[in-house]
Amino acid sequence: MIFSEEELIEVSGLKKGRDFIEVTCGCTSHRYGDAVGRLRVFSNGDLEITCECTPGCNEDKLTPAAFEKHSGRETARKWKNNVWVIVDGEKVSLSKTALLKYYNQASKNANGTNRSHNGRVCHRDEFVNCSSCNKERRFRLRTKEECRIHHDALADVNWKCSDLPYDRITCDDEEERASRRVYRGCTRSPTCKGCTSCVCFGCEICRFTDCSCQTCTDFTRNARA
Numbered sequence: 001m002i003f004s005e006e007e008l009i010e011v012s013g014l015k016k017g018r019d020f021i022e023v024t025c026g027c028t029s030h031r032y033g034d035a036v037g038r039l040r041v042f043s044n045g046d047l048e049i050t051c052e053c054t055p056g057c058n059e060d061k062l063t064p065a066a067f068e069k070h071s072g073r074e075t076a077r078k079w080k081n082n083v084w085v086i087v088d089g090e091k092v093s094l095s096k097t098a099l100l101k102y103y104n105q106a107s108k109n110a111n112g113t114n115r116s117h118n119g120r121v122c123h124r125d126e127f128v129n130c131s132s133c134n135k136e137r138r139f140r141l142r143t144k145e146e147c148r149i150h151h152d153a154l155a156d157v158n159w160k161c162s163d164l165p166y167d168r169i170t171c172d173d174e175e176e177r178a179s180r181r182v183y184r185g186c187t188r189s190p191t192c193k194g195c196t197s198c199v200c201f202g203c204e205i206c207r208f209t210d211c212s213c214q215t216c217t218d219f220t221r222n223a224r225a
Contacts, residue, residue: 041099124184143205
């Protein structure tokens with residue numbers, strides 16, 4: 001239980017996983033109306049939205065900021081207020097619920113790491129090509145464990161799709177569409193191509209003292225200096 005029963009009372013569409021909960025969410029555009037989705041809240045502070053705005057929409061694993069933009073919301077970049085969940089039949093902004101407590105805690109505990117404009121730890125998603133099918137596969141870099149998985153995959157010239165530990169994919173699975181790959185998880189701009197908010201040049205989360213590669217060695221040496 002990552003949330004108490006009181007914190008989730010009357011929240012619509014509630015489903016519970018081992019380390020996350022999922023609820024119905026949405027964002028309203030004055031021009032296009034409501035875009036509805038499924039919000040997953042993880043215990044490490046991560047937030048992911050699968051969009052269900054139309055039956056044919058395939059947008060998933062969106063950040064709230066990317067979902068806000070995808071919905072056509074006119075006043076974007078205020079996702080905490082613009083993305084809502086349904087509580088007791090009413091639309092309630094995320095900022096007025098308990099659902100952001102792990103997200104906010106992750107921001108508060110982020111010492112010595114790359115930060116976005118709102119203080120949250122931010123490493124943008126990266127891609128690695130499979131050595132067998134040459135398809136690009138996405139790596140999320142939100143935790144130290146995820147950063148290590150990407151780090152080791154990048155160093156392995158024989159890395160394959162089936163080596164991904166958290167997504168059960170094979171070389172037969174389709175590659176992400178180009179329109180989806182532009183969303184890399186930057187909290188400043190959903191389609192950012194790389195900025196000081198999402199590109200990290202070395203921190204305690206993405207560098208490893210037990211690794212002898214040049215980037216990790218340089219970081220360890222500088223940290224001890």
